[in-house]
Amino acid sequence: MSDPAPTPAIHDMGGLSRFRCSAVERDEAPPDAFGKRVDALRQILAQKGLMTVDELRRGIEAIPEPEYFALTYYERWLTSITGLMLEKGVVTPEDLA
Amino acid sequence: MSADPAPDPTPRFAPGARVRVRDAWPERRRLPSGAPSCHIRTPHYLRGREGEVQAVLGAFANPEDLAFARPAPRRLLYHVLFAQPPIWQEGGEGDTLLVEIFEHWLEPAPESADASGKEAA
Amino acid sequence: MSAPARAESLARLERLVAALRAKGLVSEEELAAMQARTDRASPEIGARMVARAWLDPTWRALLLQDGAAAAERMGVSMAGAPPLGVLENRPGLHHLVVCTLCSCYPRAVLGYPPGWYKSFEYRSRAVRDPRGVLAEWGTTLPAGTKVRVVDSTADYRWMVLPMRPEGTEGWSEDQLAALVTRDALVGVALPQVPARAAA
Numbered sequence: 001m002s003d004p005a006p007t008p009a010i011h012d013m014g015g016l017s018r019f020r021c022s023a024v025e026r027d028e029a030p031p032d033a034f035g036k037r038v039d040a041l042r043q044i045l046a047q048k049g050l051m052t053v054d055e056l057r058r059g060i061e062a063i064p065e066p067e068y069f070a071l072t073y074y075e076r077w078l079t080s081i082t083g084l085m086l087e088k089g090v091v092t093p094e095d096l097a
Numbered sequence: 098m099s100a101d102p103a104p105d106p107t108p109r110f111a112p113g114a115r116v117r118v119r120d121a122w123p124e125r126r127r128l129p130s131g132a133p134s135c136h137i138r139t140p141h142y143l144r145g146r147e148g149e150v151q152a153v154l155g156a157f158a159n160p161e162d163l164a165f166a167r168p169a170p171r172r173l174l175y176h177v178l179f180a181q182p183p184i185w186q187e188g189g190e191g192d193t194l195l196v197e198i199f200e201h202w203l204e205p206a207p208e209s210a211d212a213s214g215k216e217a218a
Numbered sequence: 219m220s221a222p223a224r225a226e227s228l229a230r231l232e233r234l235v236a237a238l239r240a241k242g243l244v245s246e247e248e249l250a251a252m253q254a255r256t257d258r259a260s261p262e263i264g265a266r267m268v269a270r271a272w273l274d275p276t277w278r279a280l281l282l283q284d285g286a287a288a289a290e291r292m293g294v295s296m297a298g299a300p301p302l303g304v305l306e307n308r309p310g311l312h313h314l315v316v317c318t319l320c321s322c323y324p325r326a327v328l329g330y331p332p333g334w335y336k337s338f339e340y341r342s343r344a345v346r347d348p349r350g351v352l353a354e355w356g357t358t359l360p361a362g363t364k365v366r367v368v369d370s371t372a373d374y375r376w377m378v379l380p381m382r383p384e385g386t387e388g389w390s391e392d393q394l395a396a397l398v399t400r401d402a403l404v405g406v407a408l409p410q411v412p413a414r415a416a417a
Contacts, residue, residue, distance in 0.1 A: 009124040009133065009137075009141070011320060012124075012140060012141045012319060013319075013341040013342040014140045014141065014142045014318035014319075014341070014345040014346070014369065015185060015318075015343075015346035016338075016342040019342040019343060020342070020343065020346070020347070022339045022343075023339065024337060024339045024340045024343065024351060025333075025337060025339065027333030027334050027337065028332050028333065028334070029333055030329075032222060034222070036253050036256070037235075039253070039330075040249050040252035040256060041234075041235065041244065041249060043252050043256070044244055044249065044252055045243075045244070047298075048243065052163050052166070054160045054163035055163070055165075057160075057319075057320055058133070058165065060320070061133050061136060062133055064131070071227075072221055072222075073321075073333075073336050074223065075224075075227045078227060078231055078234070082230065082234050085237075085238070088166075090238070090241070091234070091237040091238065091241070095237035096230075096233045096234060138319060138371045138372050140318050140319060140345075140369060142345065154301075154372075154373070155301070155373075157372065160373075174373060174374075178366075181365075181367070187346055187347050188348065189349065189365065192349075192365045192367075193365075193367070194345060194366070194368075194369060195313075195367070195368045196368070196369045197370070197372035197373065198371070198372075199372065
C-alpha cells in the first residue's frame, strides 16, 4: 500500500506506511533526568518569552532526517532549543564551545 | 498574542457545514539552507478531504506565524469530523477522525458530489 | 525509543544551561522548581475528574463543556495550560487520542506522556489502523462500536471520558477513580472492574 500523498514533512506521520507493520513498543517509562531537565528548561524559556512551543516544533521539524530518527525525543528538543537560542542571539556559538 | 487588540473574527462555517481541507502543500518549498520554510498544523492525510464542522473551538494565534516569531493574528479553529474509510479503507464502516483545523485551511465543500446531507456519525 | 541520552547530549545540555545561567536567564532553583511542578501532574487527576463525572451529572456537564474550568474547580492550576477538551464515550462510540504531528497531550491532568504515545509507530498507526492498535492493548470494544480517532493538532488538549463499567453500583469516588487508568483516559483501554471486586 502506498501513502495517499507524498509526505514532504518529516514530523507529519499520520498513516505512514513506513511504520504500518510495526507494533507499538509499550514504553511506559517516565522521562529520565536528562529529559525532565530539558522539559523544565523549555517551560522556563517559554515563560520568559524567549521561545514559543511553536518555535520548538519548527526547530524539531528542521532536523535532517537521519538525525531526526537517530536522536531520542528530548535530544530532538535540545537540538531545537539550542538552535533557537543561537538564532535569536540569546547565546553565541562561543558560549557553547 | 494576549495583547492582540483585534476582536475575534466571525466564523465563516457553522457546525454541520460541509467543508474541504485545502489541497495545498506549502511545506514543499524549502529555504536555501534546506530547512522548512513553513510550519503547519494541518496533517497531510486530510489535504483535499471533505468533512463536517462539528464545533467552532475559538480563535487562537496562528501557529504558522508563532513558529517564526512573527506577529500572529488570531484565527478561528474548528473541530472537523471526517469519515475514516475513504482515507485509508482500513477502518470499520462508520469510523471517524476528528481533527482541529484552522479556518484558512478550509473551503466550502463542492456542492455537486456530496450534497446529500448529514455525515454518518 | 527510551534509549538513554548519549553523553554528548548531556554535555550539550549542561553547556547550554551554563551559558543561560551566566546571562542570568535561568537558575538551578528555577529548573528544580519547574521540574517539581511538572512532576506533580499525574493521571490520578484525570481519573478523579472521570469518577466525579460518573457520580455527579452537574459536574459531568461542566467537564464536557469546559474541561479546564472543571479542573480548576477541583483545585488543579490550569494557568498557562492549553484549553482542555473532554471526549465523551457512549454506547456505540469510542474515542482514541493521538498527536500525529508531535506529542500534544493533556499534561496538566495526565502528567508526562508515556514513551509509546510519542513513538513513531503510535503516531502513524493510530489514525490509520486504530482497531489494530486497540487489539495490541488487548482492548475489545462492544460489537457495533464506532471508533473516533481524535488527532490533537492544534491548541486544545484532549482527554477521554470513558463509560462507567457495569458492576460498580454504589461505589465511592475513590473506588471508581482507582479503575480509571491513564490508558483509559487516552482511549487505548477501557476501565476494568477486577474480577474479585465484581464477584
